[in-house]
Amino acid sequence: MRLGILRAMSVFVTRKVFADYPCAHRQWRHAGHCKFVHGYSRSFTLEFGCESLSPEGFGVDFGGFKPLKTWLEDQFDHTCLINADDPELATFEDLHARQIVKLRVLPNVSMENTAKYVYDYVAPWITENTQGRAWLISVECRENQKNSGVYRP
Numbered sequence: 001m002r003l004g005i006l007r008a009m010s011v012f013v014t015r016k017v018f019a020d021y022p023c024a025h026r027q028w029r030h031a032g033h034c035k036f037v038h039g040y041s042r043s044f045t046l047e048f049g050c051e052s053l054s055p056e057g058f059g060v061d062f063g064g065f066k067p068l069k070t071w072l073e074d075q076f077d078h079t080c081l082i083n084a085d086d087p088e089l090a091t092f093e094d095l096h097a098r099q100i101v102k103l104r105v106l107p108n109v110s111m112e113n114t115a116k117y118v119y120d121y122v123a124p125w126i127t128e129n130t131q132g133r134a135w136l137i138s139v140e141c142r143e144n145q146k147n148s149g150v151y152r153p
């Protein structure tokens with residue numbers, strides 16, 4: 001509730017896009033073809049809010065995202081994303097050990113859940129890096145032109 005009030009007061013919004021991370025995933029619970037390993041070039045749009053700008057006039061400095069870029073690359077660039085509860089997890093761990101895939105295990109690999117996964121990492125990061133001046137509003141995880149999921153608590 002308190003957070004909601006803060007957001008209603010938000011004046012400035014900074015958006016940053018991290019684009020084109022080729023990765024594979026599978027949705028093992030899906031009844032259709034999404035249970036098969038398939039891949040997309042995922043992109044992320046991060047939206048930050050602040051009430052007061054930095055001395056330079058920035059919400060969040062576009063050039064200050066290098067550590068986040070490194071983390072996103074590690075998670076999503078040429079990786080294979082698998083749900084933590086995937087019954088074939090051991091198979092993918094074996095493929096990882098044999099250097100056939102670069103495995104990253106997420107709570108759930110859907111666009112919506114991946115957006116939350118990124119949000120949960122970035123929210124404390126931006127608080128720390130702006131001493132609480134800016135906060136994360138939302139994360140969009142996009143797999144292609146047509147499909148994306150958003151997490152906006």
Ligand SMILES: Nc1nc2c(c(=O)[nH]1)N=C([C@H](O)[C@H](O)COP(=O)(O)OP(=O)(O)OP(=O)(O)O)CN2
Nearest residue numbers: 026027030033034035109110111112143146147149
């Ligand atoms: N809300 C969501 N729905 C689906 C997700 C998701 O993450 N969130 N993911 C999948 C599949 O894993 C896949 O990413 C989408 O495949 P598909 O259903 O075939 O979607 P397409 O856009 O390729 O289908 P078209 O018919 O070409 O539009 C499924 N759903």
